[in-house]
Amino acid sequence: MDPERIVAFERRITDGIVSEQDQFRELIEAYALGALDPGERVALEAHLAAGCSECAKALEEARFLVSQLAYLAPPAEPSDMLKARLMQKVRAEAAVGRPATAKTRGALIPYWLWAGVAALLLLSIYSTWDARKLQQEVQEVNARAAAERNKREQLEQELTLAKHEAWILTDPTTKKIDILPNDKEMPRLEAMWHPELGIYITGQRMPMPKEHKVLQLWLIPKSGGKPMPSHVFWPDANGKITEMVDDPPEVMAQTKALAITEEPAGGSLQPTSTPLWVGGVS
Amino acid sequence: MISKYGEGASSDATLVDRLLRRDVSAFEELYDRHSRIVYALVVRILEQAPTAEEVVQDVFLQLWRNAARYQSARGPFVPWLLTLARNRALDNLRLKSERQRRREDQTDELPAIAQAPEYEKALDEKRRAERVRSLIGTLSASQKKAIEMAYFEGLSHSEIAIALQEPLGTVKSWIRNGLLRLKEGLQTAS
Numbered sequence: 001m002d003p004e005r006i007v008a009f010e011r012r013i014t015d016g017i018v019s020e021q022d023q024f025r026e027l028i029e030a031y032a033l034g035a036l037d038p039g040e041r042v043a044l045e046a047h048l049a050a051g052c053s054e055c056a057k058a059l060e061e062a063r064f065l066v067s068q069l070a071y072l073a074p075p076a077e078p079s080d081m082l083k084a085r086l087m088q089k090v091r092a093e094a095a096v097g098r099p100a101t102a103k104t105r106g107a108l109i110p111y112w113l114w115a116g117v118a119a120l121l122l123l124s125i126y127s128t129w130d131a132r133k134l135q136q137e138v139q140e141v142n143a144r145a146a147a148e149r150n151k152r153e154q155l156e157q158e159l160t161l162a163k164h165e166a167w168i169l170t171d172p173t174t175k176k177i178d179i180l181p182n183d184k185e186m187p188r189l190e191a192m193w194h195p196e197l198g199i200y201i202t203g204q205r206m207p208m209p210k211e212h213k214v215l216q217l218w219l220i221p222k223s224g225g226k227p228m229p230s231h232v233f234w235p236d237a238n239g240k241i242t243e244m245v246d247d248p249p250e251v252m253a254q255t256k257a258l259a260i261t262e263e264p265a266g267g268s269l270q271p272t273s274t275p276l277w278v279g280g281v282s
Numbered sequence: 283m284i285s286k287y288g289e290g291a292s293s294d295a296t297l298v299d300r301l302l303r304r305d306v307s308a309f310e311e312l313y314d315r316h317s318r319i320v321y322a323l324v325v326r327i328l329e330q331a332p333t334a335e336e337v338v339q340d341v342f343l344q345l346w347r348n349a350a351r352y353q354s355a356r357g358p359f360v361p362w363l364l365t366l367a368r369n370r371a372l373d374n375l376r377l378k379s380e381r382q383r384r385r386e387d388q389t390d391e392l393p394a395i396a397q398a399p400e401y402e403k404a405l406d407e408k409r410r411a412e413r414v415r416s417l418i419g420t421l422s423a424s425q426k427k428a429i430e431m432a433y434f435e436g437l438s439h440s441e442i443a444i445a446l447q448e449p450l451g452t453v454k455s456w457i458r459n460g461l462l463r464l465k466e467g468l469q470t471a472s
Binding site: 029033036037060061062063064065066068069072073074075083086087089091093 | 410442
């Protein structure tokens with residue numbers, strides 16, 4: 001995807017639209033409640049990770065507010081047995097940490113020498129333990145930092161994808177294409193084709209392709225040439241399809257129809273079966 | 283010092299600090315103060331007393347073992363404890379229903395600590411609880427239902443919309459407007 005096209009498109013849509021900041025601010029209370037759907041949650045978390053102080057402050061207040069909903073629960077009393085079991089565990093764990101009672105001192109060696117030896121031994125053990133602990137902590141911090149970087153990159157990618165999908169769905173230049181099944185028992189698919197951002201395909205209750213097979217999108221050119229291969233995809237565990245084709249091999253104006261076939265895993269250069277779904281573009 | 287728990291009683295923050303020194307009496311005091319509301323919340327979510335007791339035990343053991351993770355300087359203790367309890371109860375509900383859930387916090391992590399807004403300082407816990415119960419009655423039936431489904435069942439906007447057979451935007455408005463009304467009501471009370 002050409003970054004300049006995206007920037008130019010962004011500039012065109014910012015006029016007259018509610019600011020992105022306002023949109024994120026409106027999600028804060030639902031986020032604190034845990035009620036956001038995945039797309040909005042990912043987008044908001046990326047926004048918070050970018051360091052929006054206004055939203056961070058609002059989130060602190062919202063978290064507190066949500067915690068107060070606990071008082072809506074009807075009154076109830078735990079059993080005495082619960083407290084008894086709990087206190088037994090806690091006392092047992094507390095007792096493990098208590099120091100041992102003093103033992104009899106050695107008869108021939110002075111007490112002060114024993115104390116000195118014990119102190120040196122403890123210092124030596126502590127230094128070794130401390131060094132190992134520090135090394136382990138450094139490793140853990142590095143691992144956490146790497147994990148956080150990966151997570152942030154993934155969130156940024158998901159946010160970019162979510163943005164593109166939102167733009168495609170709302171832009172007036174987007175064309176809606178119904179992709180109809182040959183078998184009437186099968187569900188319909190829908191494609192939203194934006195001339196600059198690509199094709200966004202959705203479907204529900206889709207059956208899984210046969211073993212070692214995938215679904216593949218084809219663009220049928222108006223010129224009468226061979227079908228042009230595009231993305232391969234498959235439904236998720238819930239039978240849902242949301243596929244973003246940001247690099248279709250042909251422009252919309254030159255495309256007669258979209259078709260979907262079942263192909264071997266990895267896709268094919270030419271269709272190896274008859275289309276299961278077809279949608280006219282023009 | 284006269285605290286809300288009686289003259290000379292220690293604050294929650296002081297008791298949590300004593301947990302760091304493995305003070306069992308401090309733990310017992312915290313349990314006696316807050317086990318009822320924690321249990322009431324958990325049993326409301328799980329609707330089964332034996333399972334609720336297991337979760338409540340788990341919550342308080344987490345408190346005992348991770349007291350250092352709670353920093354009293356950052357926010358009040360009870361909201362943090364209630365958030366921990368809700369998270370654990372919803373985790374248990376998730377395991378039983380085998381559905382995917384989204385929550386603000388990760389399953390195995392302790393919740394973030396919320397800084398107290400101004401109205402928290404003006405209303406003590408008991409009055410705030412009474413105020414919340416009173417305010418929820420001023421919401422529309424739809425707002426109340428949607429908020430309760432999100433809070434006690436851990437449902438998302440979409441799931442609530444499907445369950446109530448209402449448009450997604452409507453459910454989002456119910457929840458947001460209902461929570462904002464609760465917030466305004468608590469600020470007004472202070």
